[in-house]
Amino acid sequence: MSKNSELQTPNSKLQTDWEPKIVAFLCNWCSYAGADLAGISRIQYPPNVRIIRIPCSGRVHPLFIMRSLQNGADGVLVSGCHPGDCHYISGNYIARRRFAILKNLLEYVGIEPERVQFSWVSASEGEKFAKVVEDVVEQVKALGPAKRLVKRKADPH
Amino acid sequence: MNPYLPHLAEIRKIIRETDANDVKTFEVVFLDEAVRKGFRYKPGQFAQVSVFGVEEAPISITSSPTQKGYLEFSIKRMGTVTTALHNATEGMIIGVRGPYGNSFPIEDMEGKNIIFIGGGIGLAPLRSLINFMLHEENRDKFEDIMIIYGARSPGDLVFKWELKKWEKREDVNYFVTVDKGDGKWRGRVGFVPAVLMEVAPSPKNAVAITCGPPIMIKFVIQNLQELGFTPEQIVTTLEMRMKCGIGKCGRCNIGSKYVCRDGPVFTYKELQVMPKEY
Amino acid sequence: MSEKVIQKNKMVDFLNELLKAYKVFAPVKRDHIVSFDAIQSSGEMLLNYLNSRIPPKEIFFPRSEKMFEYIRDDLIEVKEVLPSEERKVLFGIRPCDAKAILLLDKVFDSPDYQDPYYLRKRKETIFVGMGCDRPQSTCFCTSLGGAPFSEEGLDLLFTNIGDRFVVKGITEEGETLLEKYEQVFERAKKSDLDDKLNVEKEAVNRIKSKIALEKIEKRLDKMFEDSFWDRIYQKCLGCAVCTYLCPTCHCFDITDETMDTSGERFRAWDSCQFALFTLQASGHNPRMSGKERVRQRIMHKFNYFVKNYGEIACVGCGRCIKNCPVNFDIRQILLELVS
Amino acid sequence: MQKREKLLKEEVKKLLDKKQVDMVIGYEKGTLALRTTPCFLASVDDVDRLVWNEFCENNLAKYLPGRKEKVAIVAKGCDVRSIVGLIQERQITREQIFIVGIPCEGIIDRRKIESRLGEKEILEATCENGKILLRGEDFQEILKKGDFLYDSCKVCKYRNPIVFDLLIGDRVPELEKIDEYAEVRKFEAESPDERWLHFQKEISKCIRCYACRSACPLCYCEQCFVDQSQPRWIGITDNPSDVGVFHLFRVFHVAGRCVDCGACSRACPMNIDHRWLLKKMEKDVKELFGYEAGLSVEEVPPLATFKEEDPQDFIK
Incomplete structure (x- = not known):
């Protein structure tokens, strides 16, 4: 793997027809319902997200995020209930601490902060969900395809 | 020849063996004609079975060499590979390389009374030898054949369709038992080692071959000795974690033996001098 | 077999010649750690070193290597991935490590199964040993049938005698190298050979750890x-x-490693x-x-x-x-x- | 030092003699210069083997989880903080261990000395009055101790154990005016590209021997995430992506628990700089949650709890 290839700015020609893949981990009780509402309300948002429903933002193991980046996600969005609204009372509070640390750690080793994002979206916030996705997609698009931490095939011998 | 390369093979048929659906038998055919003909094995040997994208696992070959053109593996759902196989459908392509390991000492068994003692899925490697011996070409080479087989419950008995055939044969002394019966079970109830004592085969000119859960093997060996069997007359197979199958990766090392290369079949006499590390 | 001498300032020439015909692995130092790696120029090689931290076995048996590839969706073949059989020189291996390779050969080149990944890399390799004139306090090769200047498993052996090395051809392959690059070597004088014996003797004496391992x-x-x-x-x-x-x-x-529809099988330490x-x-x-x-x-x-x-x-x-x-x-x- | 060692032996003898403990975990003379080695003593007769000096680099708290017997443990300031962590996480009980605390003025970094001397073998090393005396086959060298301490020791704030049953000798003065996060701030100021390259450079050395994990007193999981195979989280090859995730997650896993004892860096045979990530985690935990690991057995590790007012400006 050539280190330089990871430092190059994304090829502009590629960028025009390139669409980022965003993995979105959405909590079952709030954000997933929020995404649902966005759909039912026919609010347009970019189709770049691949949604994975999880019971609670507290279920999101940091390895879920890192594995997503390894396996080709250009961005990761984790979304849960607003503080105080957690179905399991404190899952999102615990998650919040974890995410704060993880975000800083990834940024510290040189991964663009926009690649990994977090939001609180309630079941009634269909519009907010659409806006969050729009923002994330736009920001990741500006960065270009993910290069760091992406698992590439090894060279033969 | 690269010994690590698996041959592609198709799962032609999947048979559900147990009520709990934790054991399935897979009928497997090599895609390549030449491999199909060239893959010669003996009862007791195993193969490395690959589920591509998962991993490889050592599985004993349960079919007999007298069954031509295909292999059978009976597999209990345990780890990653076996779980993947259980999720497989007929027609899936897997990889098979081998055969590996020694085999049951067939030549030494000729002219002798043979006693098979199996428990649960432990019947799988024994079945290869049973069907080999019962084959018309080979049956005359062996004297009396006795099979004692048991499982936890009637639903846990494997190869049910074949057990019936063995039971019907006049040249087989067949005993089947379960640890715990159910409403429909009319047969014997009791642990395999106890049934062994009840049946009490004579050690005279005999070889006993046993395979099953470790705790069963332990008591079977004790009881066999009580019946007068010498350690040389008791044969069993060992299980160890394996990776390469060819004595290099170091994983299945017990004492100076590699189970994949020097085993998996050992006489109790051989086991007695090996470290108890299995 | 013949013994020659090479002046230390000629080593660069010798390595440069070798680099033209072979892939050369030699001890290099990175981040304070000595290891064997393929060198591009003679200057990269370390001449003054105790021993490498990672043994040279990694050249033939790397920490991880690919064995074959396949396409998961359309399984029609398993594509073997073998290392290329390039001509290599392993320069500067210590006699203990050369002996270790012979032991690995027993495993990977056993009569029943030959390991193609190891053997393809191993086969075309010339072993140029660097005699161990400064055994360390932790060295105990002599207790295991080895010696700081053991020739076992080597094609050529270098002995450091101050401003030059005595070079001994041990196998035919080694001799061929001496002949092929004769321009960098000189005839060994009696005094050179005496110096060599002294260096060897002194090295053996430096080994203080002795364990009687016969039993x-x-x-x-x-x-x-x-x-x-x-x-x-x-x-x-x-x-x-x-x-x-x-x-x-x-x-x-x-x-197995999978990515999208492709799969690869690896082995790793x-x-x-x-x-x-x-x-x-x-x-x-x-x-x-x-x-x-x-x-x-x-x-x-x-x-x-x-x-x-x-x-x-x-x-x-x-x-x-x-x-x-x-x-x-x-x-x-x-x-x-x-x- | 020698005075402390003598005192240590006397006290440990008493402990074993009075059967206050079943076993003592301490240090004894090693077989290499600049080293000592852990020892496990159950008899008074063995106590004379104990040593205490500037080469006692191992964190013996590693040997505590899972013990059944009552043990005394020789512990430096950092080691004690790991023990506090183990008690917090219920890997051992406070009653079960007898902490023989030992004030420490810093441990000597053998690698720094070795790289200073290049390809010369050190056969004997002693430390007296702030000077390290080194002897080899054909050389002698005297170095200033202060220049060759472990990086973690240079920024140590707890040279005196904070919890103990017995303190060996007088307290030592704590370091003043230390800037423990200077290195982290330096990295934070660098560009993402530079940081990424540094990360890649460090992990490229990794041979996956897991000495970092094995030496860490707080790595006691029965099955480590990197070994799990159902599902397999992290590939076993030297693919830089997998190696990177291993290191990132290992660091994350000890965030808020790591006490910067330096055991991982010392154990690493490839000289990987583990601390640059660990120290960053430590700094963030402190800044975000006001928590410092290993100071009180009553506290809950920061990632196992929360406050309603925790910062969340990074969340949309």
Whole structure:
């Protein structure tokens, strides 16, 4: 793997027809319902997200995020209930601490902060969900395809 | 020849063996004609079975060499590979390389009374030898054949369709038992080692071959000795974690033996001098 | 076989010539760590070094390597991935490590199954040894049938005698090199050869760790159940430093890697010191604790391997001693076992 | 130092003699210069083997989880903080261990000395009055101790154990005016590209021997995430992506628990700089949650709890 290839700015020609893949981990009780509402309300948002429903933002193991980046996600969005609204009372509070640390750690080793994002979206916030996705997609698009931490095939011998 | 390369093979048929659906038998055919003909094995040997994208696992070959053109593996759902196989459908392509390991000492068994003692899925490697011996070409080479087989419950008995055939044969002394019966079970109830004592085969000119859960093997060996069997007359197979199958990766090392290369079949006499590390 | 001399300032020329015809692996220093790596220019090679931290086994048996590839969706073939058979020179290997390669050969080139990944890299390699004129305090090669200037497994042997090296051709391959590059070599004078003998003698004298290992195999035959192991294993942390840095350890794991529709099978170093090494799918683990695992390491090297291949699987390089995080010293274990 | 060692032996003898403990975990003379080695003593007769000096680099708290017997443990300031962590996480009980605390003025970094001397073998090393005396086959060298301490020791704030049953000797003065996060701030100021390259450079050395994990007193999981195979989180090859994730997650896993004892860096045979990530985690935990690991057995590790007012400006 050539280190330089990871430092190059994304090829502009590629960028025009390139669409980022965003993995979105959405909590079952709030954000997933929020995404649902966005759909039912026919609010347009970019189709770049691949949604994975999880019971609670507290279920999101940091390895879920890192594995997503390894396996080709250009961005990761984790979304849960607003503080105080957690179905399991404190899952999102615990998650919040974890995410704060993880975000800083990834940024510290040189991964663009926009690649990994977090939001609180309630079941009634269909519009907010659409806006969050729009923002994330736009920001990741500006960065270009993910290069760091992406698992590439090894060279033969 | 690269010994690590698996041959592609198709799962032609999947048979559900147990009520709990934790054991399935897979009928497997090599895609390549030449491999199909060239893959010669003996009862007791195993193969490395690959589920591509998962991993490889050592599985004993349960079919007999007298069954031509295909292999059978009976597999209990345990780890990653076996779980993947259980999720497989007929027609899936897997990889098979081998055969590996020694085999049951067939030549030494000729002219002798043979006693098979199996428990649960432990019947799988024994079945290869049973069907080999019962084959018309080979049956005359062996004297009396006795099979004692048991499982936890009637639903846990494997190869049910074949057990019936063995039971019907006049040249087989067949005993089947379960640890715990159910409403429909009319047969014997009791642990395999106890049934062994009840049946009490004579050690005279005999070889006993046993395979099953470790705790069963332990008591079977004790009881066999009580019946007068010498350690040389008791044969069993060992299980160890394996990776390469060819004595290099170091994983299945017990004492100076590699189970994949020097085993998996050992006489109790051989086991007695090996470290108890299995 | 013939002996020549090369002036140290001619080494650059010699290496440059070699680089034209061969891929050359030589000791290099990166981040304070000496290891063997392919060099592009003669200047990269380290001439003054004790020994490499990672043994040169990694050239033939790398930490991880691809074995084959396949397409998961459309399984019609398994594509073998073999290393290329390029002509290589392994320059500057120490005699202990050369002996270790011979031991690895026994495993990977056994009569029943030959390991193509190892052998293809191994076969076309010329071993240019650098005699060990400064054995370290942790060296105990002489207890294992080796010596700082042992010729076993080498094609050429260099001996440092101040401003020049005496170079001895050991095999035909080595002799061919001496002839092919005769322009950089000079005839060895009697005094050079005398100097060489002195350097060798002095090196042997420097080795202070001596363990009488003739009876170790027999001794270990009776030790499996001994309480000795309960005592010695306690400080072991269960990491793989000793086995990964051992020039004779060869255990490996095999795994599949998948990406989209493509799949690859790899092998990678593994260690009997890891708890999961022998863990079976059923949950049963024949080597439950650190005690069994430390015992396995000692038994395998000094008893099991001997029974299988007729030699002890240790060359006394001292890497496991120097690099152990808790200073677990195999020499102490061995001394206690033979006393 | 020698005075402390003598005192240590006397006290430990008493402990074993009065059967206050079943076993003592301490240090004894090693077989290499610049080293000592852990020892496990159950008899008064063995106590003379104990040593205490500037080469006692191992964190013996590693040996505590899972013990059944009552043990005394020789512990430096950092080691004690790991023990506090183990008690917090219920790997051992406070009652079960007898902490023989030992004030420490810093441990000597053998690698720094070795790289200073290049390819010369050190056969004997002693330390007296702030000077390290080194002897080899054909050389002698005297170095200033202060220049060759472990990086973690240079920024140590707890040279005196904060919890103990017995303190060996007088307290030592704590360091003043230390800037423990200077290195982290330096990295934070660098560009993402530079940081990424540094990360890649460090992990490219990794041989996956897991000495870092094995030496860490707080790595006691029965099955480590990197070994799990159902599902397999992290590939076993030297693919830089997998190696990177291993290191990132290991660091994450000890965030808020790591006490910067330096055991991982010392154990690493490839000289990987583990601390640059660990120290960053430590700094963030402190800044975000006001928590410092290993100071009180009553506290809950920061990632196992929360406050309603925790910062969340990074969340949309």
